[in-house]
Amino acid sequence: xQVMYFAWVRERxxxxxxxxxxxxxxxxxxxDELRAREARYxxxxxxxxxxxxxxxxxxxxxxxSLEGVQEVAFFPPMTGG
Amino acid sequence: MIxxxxxxxDPGGELNTFSQGVAGAGAIVSxxxxxxxxxxxxxxxxxxxxxxMTEKALGAIRGEAMQRWDLAEAMVIHRFGRLDVxxxxxxxxxxxxxxxDAFEAAEFLMDYLKSRAPFWKKEVTLEGSSWVAxxxxxxEALGRW
Numbered sequence: 001x002q003v004m005y006f007a008w009v010r011e012r013x014x015x016x017x018x019x020x021x022x023x024x025x026x027x028x029x030x031x032d033e034l035r036a037r038e039a040r041y042x043x044x045x046x047x048x049x050x051x052x053x054x055x056x057x058x059x060x061x062x063x064x065s066l067e068g069v070q071e072v073a074f075f076p077p078m079t080g081g
Numbered sequence: 082m083i084x085x086x087x088x089x090x091d092p093g094g095e096l097n098t099f100s101q102g103v104a105g106a107g108a109i110v111s112x113x114x115x116x117x118x119x120x121x122x123x124x125x126x127x128x129x130x131x132x133x134m135t136e137k138a139l140g141a142i143r144g145e146a147m148q149r150w151d152l153a154e155a156m157v158i159h160r161f162g163r164l165d166v167x168x169x170x171x172x173x174x175x176x177x178x179x180x181x182d183a184f185e186a187a188e189f190l191m192d193y194l195k196s197r198a199p200f201w202k203k204e205v206t207l208e209g210s211s212w213v214a215x216x217x218x219x220x221e222a223l224g225r226w
Contacts, residue, residue, distance in 0.1 A: 007129055007201035008212050054199070057134035073131060073199075077215035080130075080159065080200030081114055081171060081191060 001066070003030075005044070006075035009051065012044040027053050027062045030072065044074070052077055082154070083139045085130065087162040092172045099156050099174045106153040106176035110183040112191055114170040122206045128161045128170070131199035135159075142193040146175070149189070150182040157190060159200065192222045 004017045024030040031048060034041045045051070053060050054073040066072070082099075092113045100109050116126050143155050152175055159171040173190045177183040194200075202213040 004131070006131055006199070007203070010129075054131070054134055057131070057137055059197070073134070075131070075199065076201065076212065077220075078196050078199055079202045079213045079215050080198045081195035 001069060002071045003034075004071065004073040006073065008076055009044050009074050013040050022066075025066055027055070027060065027064050027066065027072065030066060031062065031074075050076060082156045083136060083143060084156075084158045085132075085135050085139070086158070086160055089160070089168060090158060090172075092169050095156075095158060095172060096174060099154065099176070103153045103176035105178075106183075107178055108180040108183040109174065109176045110180075110187040111172060111174040112187055113172045116164050116166050116168050116170055118166045122208070123166055123204055124207060125163060125165045125205045126170075127163050127203040127205060127210070129201045129203070130159075130161045134199050138198045139194060142190060142197060145193075146186045146189050150175075150177065150186040151179060152177050152182060152186055155186060155190065157194060159194070159198070161200065163205075189226055192219070192226065195219050196223065 001020055002017060003020045005013050010016050022030055022033055024033055031045050035045045048062055051074055053062060055064060055069045056071050096111050139157050143157060146155050154176045156174045164170060173187055175183045175186045196215060196219045203210050204213055
């Protein structure tokens with residue numbers, strides 16, 4: 001699946017998007033897999049309460065299922081307006 | 082109407098065009114957000130967004146406003162990219178037969194697009210740049226709707 005990062009999550013990980021092969025069935029499991037990869041992922045996902053997630057461009061929860069999802073995005077709380 | 086763009090725009094001209102398109106609506110409310118230098122030393126702002134989701138989220142927020150209030154039209158224009166101090170970031174406008182609907186819907190649009198549309202602001206100063214933190218008040222503001 002396509003995984004995207006925005007704002008300081010993108011900066012910490014060092015890339016805006018990547019294709020991730022995963023068997024994770026929930027967002028939380030995907031986060032655990034990513035955190036285990038490298039220090040820069042650990043730094044980005046250190047505190048998931050400071051993060052938001054969107055599944056196929058809709059806001060979702062970290063316990064949401066990834067079944068059928070093609071695009072996952074992680075980012076800090078939004079600051080528009 | 083929803084527009085997400087890097088290009089500067091003229092809020093006065095946009096409001097005139099909007100107003101002409103809603104002949105018969107007696108109440109038009111608009112809000113314009115401008116880059117301000119809160120602490121001194123700000124040289125500008127960089128706004129990142131999530132192309133695709135941004136348009137969807139703004140469309141959904143506008144759609145909800147159109148349903149909840151008696152509106153003839155509602156418009157959101159939001160910029161992204163590099164902006165200097167004093168530049169217009171975004172505007173919303175609402176048109177209705179009734180003043181109360183126009184005001185309330187404009188506030189609703191503002192509250193929701195602040196924390197439910199995927200934009201992230203970064204303040205740029207001579208010393209460096211830092212991401213603007215979200216504020217609890219912005220999240221709490223959603224509770225009143």
